[in-house]
Amino acid sequence: MHEIPYNAHINFDSGVIDDAQVTERRLSDMAAFYHDQEAVQRLLDDDPVLYRVYYIAQEAGSPSLWNTGVSVIEPGRVGDEYIMTKGHYHLNPEAPEVYLTLSGTGRLVLQTRQGEAKVLAMTPGAMNYIPGEWAHRTVNVGDEPLVFFAVWPSDAGYDYDTIAERGFARLVIAGDDGPQLIDNPAFIPES
Ligand code: PAN
Numbered sequence: 001m002h003e004i005p006y007n008a009h010i011n012f013d014s015g016v017i018d019d020a021q022v023t024e025r026r027l028s029d030m031a032a033f034y035h036d037q038e039a040v041q042r043l044l045d046d047d048p049v050l051y052r053v054y055y056i057a058q059e060a061g062s063p064s065l066w067n068t069g070v071s072v073i074e075p076g077r078v079g080d081e082y083i084m085t086k087g088h089y090h091l092n093p094e095a096p097e098v099y100l101t102l103s104g105t106g107r108l109v110l111q112t113r114q115g116e117a118k119v120l121a122m123t124p125g126a127m128n129y130i131p132g133e134w135a136h137r138t139v140n141v142g143d144e145p146l147v148f149f150a151v152w153p154s155d156a157g158y159d160y161d162t163i164a165e166r167g168f169a170r171l172v173i174a175g176d177d178g179p180q181l182i183d184n185p186a187f188i189p190e191s
């Protein structure tokens with residue numbers, strides 16, 4: 001496969017990568033991912049954009065080809081849950097990923113199929129390493145957009161179904177004193 005060098009420009013504040021592809025996720029795309037379904041219904045009329053991913057993808061197929069992207073997660077809540085990404089496992093468990101937070105404040109929620117769970121802080125400059133076997137979701141716990149750069153192998157693939165069906169073991173919700181980590185009562189373990 002012939003790779004072509006490229007130069008791209010990221011706006012660190014807005015997260016926009018010039019000339020990149022964009023994926024947009026609205027509330028209607030991920031209503032089932034939030035635990036407060038009454039809150040979802042209240043917000044569905046407006047159907048806000050919850051996050052965007054600007055990305056430059058290589059042709060899938062080789063672990064030596066890397067995709068790059070910037071995710072921009074809007075601030076706000078759906079009920080007591082902060083705005084977050086769907087979250088996914090990589091279909092290829094040998095495909096890791098690196099995140100670098102550019103602006104905002106978030107949490108990176110991680111778990112394995114064996115039931116290990118971890119939550120890492122995301123603040124500007126935080127570099128998070130995600131081993132291939134760990135599902136990952138980002139949660140914006142701040143008042144401004146959470147913007148982070150990511151690089152991952154082009155053969156990673158996305159398993160969204162497991163999370164859609166079983167959820168994450170831990171949820172980040174807005175507590176009286178700020179972000180609070182709780183066990184997800186609806187979580188269905190795999191093992
Ligand atoms: C990221 C994510 C991005 C959006 O680029 O795809 O933050 O999250 P969801 O894909 O879970 O909706 C990444 O982890 N790529 O592999």
Ligand code: ZN
Nearest residue numbers: 090097136152
């Ligand atoms: Zn990923």
